Structure formats: C-alpha cells, structure tokens
Amino acid sequence: MPAETHVERSPLGPDEVLAIIRERLAEILEIDEDRVTLDSTFSEDLDADSLALIELVEALEDELGERTVGFSIDDDDLADLKTVRDAVDYVVARLASATG
C-alpha cells in the first residue's frame, strides 16, 4: 500500500468514528465509555437529552471539521438518529460526501 500523503483528507472509517463518538459521549454524559455501544439508544439507554446531542454534534463538527473541510451535521437530520449506530453511519456518510 502506498504511503499516505494526505492524511487530513483520508475519510474515517466506521470504527474510528465509533471511537470518537464513544469518547465524546462519555465526556458529555459523564459515563463510562463501556456503556456506549453501537446498539445503545440515545434516549433510553444513555439518557441523552436534546442538549447532550447538540453538545455531541458540536464536538463532532469541531473535531471532524478540522480534518475534513466542509463536514457539518444538518440539524434536521438529528431526529432520525436514534442509536449510536445511526450516528456512526450518518457521520461516515457525511464525511464521504464532504470529501467526495
């Protein structure tokens, strides 16, 4: 495999996105990262309210926006993100479209 010359442009994969989301959610909710799994629901399993989700969104935009120009999360899409898996899939897709 050739050496990566544009690290800042390489899209993140699902595993890396999941790791970032777990870390940020754990910080925001003051919970152990182990509680955050792909199947965790934001409201029932993690007690994440709308403010916590917006904290997560802004944290992701700050972190991922630095390495992927144009990355943003549409507020209208937030209602569709029920689980951590939904969020990972959504962020991976947005990253791909931003770099695409």
Added chain:
Amino acid sequence: MNAERVTVAIDAMGGDRAPDEIVAGALQATEAIDVDVVLTGRAEEIAPLLPDGADTPGVTIVDAREIVTMDEEPAAAARTKKDSSLVRAAQAVKEGRAQAMVGAGNTGATMAAALLRMGRIRGIARPAIALPIPVPGGRPQLLIDGGSTVDCTPEWLAQFARMGREYARTRLGVDEPTVGLLSNGEEPGKGDELRKEAFPLLEKVDGFVGNVEGRDLMHGGVDVVVTDGFTGNVALKSMEGALRAAVNLVFGVLDSTPEAREAAKVITPLLLDAADVLDPDSTGGAALLGIDGVCVISHGSSSARAIVNATRVAAECVTTGVVERLKEATRAG
C-alpha cells in the same frame, strides 16, 4: 478599556424589558461597580440608549442581528442562532473579550449557549441554577437547581449539592454550609424514586443534614437546598405566589378601616423597607454552576436595578475565582 477591570458581556436583547432596562442597568453598572460591559444585540437599538452612543466609556457594543425569544427550544436556539445577542454574549466570554456573561432572556437557551460556548466543568454532567433565597432576619439560603435541568439523575443531584456547598462558601460566606434534600418529608425514606436514590449519594456529601421540606425555604436552618430543576422552579414560583398573596392580604387590612389607614401611614414605609429583601431585583440573579465560565441569569422581567445587581454578582464570581473553586470541589468529590 482598563485591563484591570472585570468585563461582563450582557445580552442586551434578552428579557421582557429589553433593551431599555438592560442597557440602563449595564450603564449604571459601569458607574457603580468596577466593571466594563460588552453589550450584545442590535447596535442601532442599543447605541441611542447610551449617553455617548457607541463611544460611551466602559461600554463596547457587539452587533448581533438575531434574538432568542422566550418560547424557543433552548438547545436548538443556542445552536442555530449563532448571530443572536445571547450566543454572542457567550461567545465574547469564550473568546476572552469578557470574563463573565449576564442574561435575562430565555433561561434554558442561556444555559445551553453558555454550555456550548464555554464548556462544562469536568465531572459535572449538567449545570444547575444556584439562587439565593432571602431569609427574613437571617442569612440567605441557596436553592439549587432553580430550573436549569428539569429531568435529573440521582448522581446529578449529588453534583448539585457539592457545587452548591462550595458556592455557598463564596456567596453566603458560610465556612461549613449545611445541605438538605428538598422532599415531601424529613424522614430518609420520604420522596419519589429520584430522591430515595439520591439520598445515599448525598450522605457522602459534607454537611448533608437529610431531607428538608418546602416550609424550610425562607426559614433558615439549612444553607443549601438541593433539588431537581423542575421541583426547584415550582418551589420558587410557589413562594412568589404565596408572598404576593400575603402582601395583598396585609395591604388589604391596612386599607380596611379609617383607623387602619391612619396606622398604614406609619407602617407602610417600614413594611416596604423590610420587604426590599424579598424583591427579586435585589438578589442579583442566579449563577449557573457547572459551566467552565461565569454566567449569571437574571429574571425575565429584570429592571435596570436587577441588571446592576446581576452584573455585580458576575464580577464577584470572577474576582473570587468561583469556577476554579468549583473545579477543585468537584475533583475532591
């Protein structure tokens, strides 16, 4: 601006009486307290209210075109209205142009804007409003949470207790504040599930004396009263309503007979003086604790006097290092 003075960012468009009373209060604050102010909002509405417009000493205007209204969903408003007077005030603190912010608008949105722009103290999941409650003839109590976080977990109540206790040291000047959990009975088993689960966690908080009841508010006996934001706000509004009814009762009696009206000429000025301690404008607003910065929330119908006092509290929070003290208390657990 003088670098040694504290600078307070004030949301000039927030509150029922904005911008007139807010700007008037901010201006008075620059004269009465050792502060400069950053006023955020529509410059064309703010400048005419200042004696020298945008060149008024001690005052900087930061233009913001949007306004967050009282009925907007807090988190969404704080995220989407980036050019609002509220978000601009929080942003001014984030960017170091001010050391504290004051807002009299949408309470939830003020909390959200402060949280998103300034961040949270590590170890605190949710901020809480710490409100001094007047105690006639005694030192004030601190009610926490006064309405910031409606749905709480037991762990959050324990966090509120630790923050409230540390804040009481600074604001109330109490060396070892006592802490009570607001419930529907003094016995340890009283309360709903939240309070029953919170009780053993609070037993690990220094100064915890057990459950207290609504009737203990305004009567001293305990320095810090801990509750969730929903119950805290209901308790506050209940007290306001009861006080208003009591005032109406007293003045009704004083106007009931010719003899009473004669007596009222002597008693009324004394009563008004004594009642000043109960005036929300005199309490100086409520500090939002748990934010990694200073944010003071004044009530929605704030007068210029309320803004002066809220600005004073904000400046004192900066000079006394409240946020650092809360961080230390949180780390110590």
